[in-house]
Amino acid sequence: MTILYLANLTEGMDKRFAGRLWDLPSKIYSDITLLYPGQALNPPLLLEKLDRLGYRAVSGTPSRPGEMRFSKTALEIYLHEFHSPFHEQQSASVWVGLKDSRVTSITRSDMDTKGAILELEPEVLMLYYGPDRERRQLISIGQLPGHLLHAVMAAEDHGFYDHSGIQIRGILRALFTNLKEWEISQGGSTITQQLAKNYFLTPERTLSRKFKELLIAGILEYKFDKDTILEMYLNEIYFGQEGPVSINGIGEASRFFFDKSAADLSVSESAVLAGLIKAPNSFSPHRNLERCTARRNDVLEAMHKNGWLTAESFEEEKARPVKPAPYRGYHQQAPYFMDYLTGQLTSLYSRETLSSEGLSIFTTIDTEVQSAAEKALKKGLERLEAANPALKRQNPGQSLQGAVIVMQPKTGYILAMVGGRDYGVSQFNRAVQARRQPGSAFKPFVYLAALDQYTPVSMLDNSPQTFMVNGQPWTPKNYYAQAEPVISFRKALAQSQNLATVNLAYGMGLERVTQIARTFHFSAPDDPYPSMALGTLEVEPLSLARAYCVFPADGVLPFPLSIREVADTGGKTIESRHATIERLTTPAKAYLMSDLMRDVVRDGTARSLKQMGVTWPVAGKTGTTNDSQDAWFVGYTPNLVALVWVGFDNNDSIKATGATAALPIWADLMKTLPQYVSGEWLPPPPGIETLTICVDGREIAREGCCPRVMEEIFLSENRPETLCRQHECSSNLEKVWNGIKKILPSF
């Protein structure tokens, strides 16, 4: 019977060892952060980031990993060590010179020359836990210093290498104490027993479990050598709780408490960790430094008594203060993005793999942009509610909502994604799941489709009209009833004129609107209808943001990229994702559209952007749907595309426009990201021509004949070819007379 039971236990153990020993959660990281000379910074955002990365301000010169000192003239930082397939960061002190919130120079202690670029390690955004919610970094015993092993043995089981897994004296002592107190309270376990208890058994304290523990300990000693048992123990043991997550194993504990690898622990630090095993939360250096120091000293004394520490070293180590690394909480960031990412990841890996195989997933998220986007949205929605209390809702689940997406147009990197106001209240990710009408934010695609037939100086009918749609009259309206009855192509887009746009769509054929929508991967019906030109097709905000990338990206559409790299526990890349692009239009058309949309910002519907402090070159388009159910602004520079949407989930009116609801949020966001503002505009590509045009005749100006001229850009393949027919000078005399009239206008 006993033999059968033992055989059963052994089989269970073999099964356990045959598979993976521990579940390791996958870590999801942000992108790295760059600092380089000349770069403009937003110090509060950078300091928040450094705080999240576990850098703590000190008053003196930073001397240990994780310390920093910030002033107006310098950021001094002692880098953490960090290793990834594409980022090797050694612990070193770095001096970043600053002037007027701009980086002037970067000097590293570990490099002779001035390093041009500092790459700060990525942030852990989330851990993909299994049901146990354990954090663990595996170590092998060969990497560990002898004093760490001695400290652990001194604290827990000094005779580990001498006994056979069980110490009868300890068991008898525990039994005596338990019987005396009439309850099971004393352990008296060897390291092997502790491993048996923690790894194979449930935590309840019963005699039968104790019996099983002894049997398993015996089997472990029979099957494995001492080093293997100690290594398993050091990887398994519990070192305390961090919020809902437990810290397990000496590797994770040394990183968490001392911000270093277990291989680099000092004698004193080893003694602190060894002392924690007995009662991790009571002796935690973050909770009670005095108690922790006393416990550390007990362990040092035990090391000395066992001959593992000389008297001199004992006194020396005892005198050292315990200096834990600053406390680092693990908080989930960018929750909507995480949901989006999980969707992408689960198409590559099973949930079980993600929660157990300790993958490192490197994403495109820039946490400074993400944080700025979250703040700008929250502030903007609160501002709207304050300005119009009718927008407030009693039920937080029905409150005014918004979404923000920030992308890099050439590569499709998603830098930030905010899918709602409060993830705790609503997990519905409006950035990717909501299907909303884009309203006028769709117009640029209609105008793009028209560029083969129309030019920026083409005149469009903008007068009120009734169209028959499926036998029903449809009378679209302009936002302002007093709009000009005839308006130029350029101005119609800048001022977002509905009637001119519908006429334009009819002029080129409604099927072209369907065609262009499909080219940009929007879903469009087979039977086109005229209101499509005004943005009544529903789109997901991410698709719209992506489509706008085409304009600053020379006509190419990037795939939205969220994952850059996946590495296994050994740090080896197992998946690389790159920017993939698809040409949708010519660089010249893309540039011309950008030029037209700059007028939206210069003197069109988004002209208030300048008053909001956005003074660098920007193009974009506002959007407002019927009854103000949606407010949009999609704006861009050569480096960034950012989309803001505001609305109610139930389509209530927000009683504001894209310019008044979404635009201020966009401005707030962009003003906090000076590191992404180059101040440059797109250079004109081949296929763009600049001509002097007669303002009145809308044709090439006749020098000296046309009284009012302007410069306009055209596609080479669709440019005016005719000289102005309104101002044909009959003779050179007339030309000269016109010129003189110009000089002497008062006559």
Added chain:
Amino acid sequence: MELKKYCLLFKWAAMGMALIFLTGCSILAPKPAPKPEKTEVGRHLPPKEISPEPIPKPMEEPSVPKPLPPKRERPAEPPVDQQTPMALASVTFSRQGQAYLKTNKPDEAIRVLERAVNLNPRNGENYFYLAEAWIMKGNASQAREFNRLAEIYMKADPEGMGRVQSQKERINKLK
């Protein structure tokens, strides 16, 4: 009254000078015709009398030789001292990318070259080397897209354009 008289005199004098000029009088040097008033690109209000016809006017042969508009090409990268900090920072990644390509590591090269593009989308070299990396990976369609971008941004650089053209030929040979 006096002022009006002087103005009238001046007007006639100007007329006279113009007539002398037109009749080819050589005692006065020719003066260039005054330049008409210009406005910013496309920002002038259109006149109200414009025909409401939304379709552009038909193209006609011009009655006189049309002025040749300047052909615009994307300028090559400005000199280092005129580049933005972002553009300068991108050079580091660009060099890293080229080094990875030399050691036959296209994935690593793409990773850093994409960073270079994000920092400075105007540098055609980055697209050229991205196309090289995609060639190395055997992906003709992505190589072609990046080659086209390189072509746009390297137009003003004859040596660069030579490389872009030869790259295009290599891409066309890829299946």
